[in-house]
Amino acid sequence: MSCDHSTFKASVSVTRLTSEEGGPVIGYTADLTIRCVLCEQLFQFEGMERGVSRAGPRCSFDGTEARLPLTPFDEASFRLAMRPAEGMA
Numbered sequence: 001m002s003c004d005h006s007t008f009k010a011s012v013s014v015t016r017l018t019s020e021e022g023g024p025v026i027g028y029t030a031d032l033t034i035r036c037v038l039c040e041q042l043f044q045f046e047g048m049e050r051g052v053s054r055a056g057p058r059c060s061f062d063g064t065e066a067r068l069p070l071t072p073f074d075e076a077s078f079r080l081a082m083r084p085a086e087g088m089a
């Protein structure tokens, strides 16, 4: 009897990116894997290039780990960007 994959478990870890071993942190990625709880089947991400990049989502060579670039949230910059333009309020 095959599994209909109806229940999932997601695992996330955050990786600090450096350009060299022991060098300064230049970015972060949230590394995500999805697995069926019932049969433990790993799922593969589609439509992503392989590797690691700060410019956009990538995945592991086998596609089972998504690597999503992220940065610390800057609330002040967010509020500034969301502020209505002069004369629009």
Ligand SMILES: [Zn+2]
Residues within 6 Å of the ligand: 003, 004, 005, 006, 036, 037, 038, 039, 040, 041
């Ligand atoms: Zn399953």
